[in-house]
Amino acid sequence: MINKKAKLILEDGSIYEAYSFGYEKSSAGEIVFNTSMTGYNESLTDPSYKGQILVCTYPLIGNYGIPPITSNKKKLKRFFESNNIHVSGLIISYYSDNAFHWNMYKKLSYFLKINNTVGISGIDTRSLTKKLRDKGTMLGKIIISDNVKFYNPDKYNLVYKVSIRKKKIYGNGKYKILLIDCGVKNNIIRCFLERNCTVIRVPWNYNFLNEEYDGLFISNGPGNPKEYKTTINNISKVLICNKPIFGICLGNQLLGLAAGFDTHKLKYGHRSNNQPVILSGTNRCFITSQNHGYVIDSNKIPNGWKIWFKNLNDNTCEGLINFEKSFISVQFHPEASSGPTDTQFIFDVFLKFIKCKKKK
Structure with missing residues (x-):
């Protein structure tokens, strides 16, 4: 009616x-x-x-x-x-x-x-x-x-409005994932739980330096990434640690800012489930689901980092990787899967980094 x-x-x-x-x-x-x-x-x-x-x-x-x-x-x-x-x-x-x-x-x-x-x-x-x-x-x-x-x-600080207030634990898997909740989507947590992980979900401004975990995950979320200085500072402190890090969407931007990249706002953003991205250095194209208005500025790349994925529509940065440190992040949503699984393999890349670190 x-x-x-x-x-x-x-x-x-x-x-x-x-x-x-x-x-x-x-x-x-x-x-x-x-x-x-x-x-x-x-x-x-x-x-x-x-x-x-x-x-x-x-x-x-x-x-x-x-x-x-x-x-x-x-x-x-x-x-x-x-x-x-x-x-x-x-x-x-x-x-x-x-x-x-x-x-x-x-x-x-x-x-x-x-x-x-x-x-x-x-x-x-x-x-x-x-x-x-x-x-x-x-x-x-x-x-x-x-x-x-x-x-x-x-x-405004929109992450404050969508993040949890207290630490929460999901599952009882072999690998401990510390998840910085900037507005995490449920399916991201599901993807970790399906991979034998314990997810330790903490607020956006949580001081996690003394927490025990195998890998750090930085979630998606709303707003201007430069507004979240507390989160960026916390991430900066763990970049020197020997722990794999994975970021999605806003998490990609926050990891980039902590590592020395800059960000800027797009004219109208990427919001759809059919955004084509290419794996840098290859001809492999993936159709991805996206929802963001800001991107990493790829004009100045800090030492040790590479652009992992690029958008085929406007050539903007769609992902970062630091092989030496086992840091990865993507601007798109691998958990959203426009098709059956698509880029969910990125979760497996992160878990592979964790397994390699645990063996050493």
């Missing part, structure tokens, strides 16, 4: 008329677009979207509803990337109220409402996406009732 009329207002003054189908409140954030055809339940619950209003370019959204909101034995939501919706709003072209899927639990509108998240439809999202592509991501606000001010998420 379509509800109240709504407006989308961009910082350049553009106004789009729409209708509400989610929680009826006004909201503001950075307007970003994702070109994936499916996977809206994963995107909505991805902590990396904190502070952002998500535009879906695919015109028909909601037709398979929302799967059951259940957890596995490790208390991880089975079909979602976290326990809550993190986007500040959802913008689509057409909302399918007649949803059906064999595993459907409720309609998308229900899921938005119980999570107090605004959703609007009736907008030409492809036209809106072209504007964002040509002019770059913009601040915007969805007005349903009261007016709200524009909100720039890049100026």
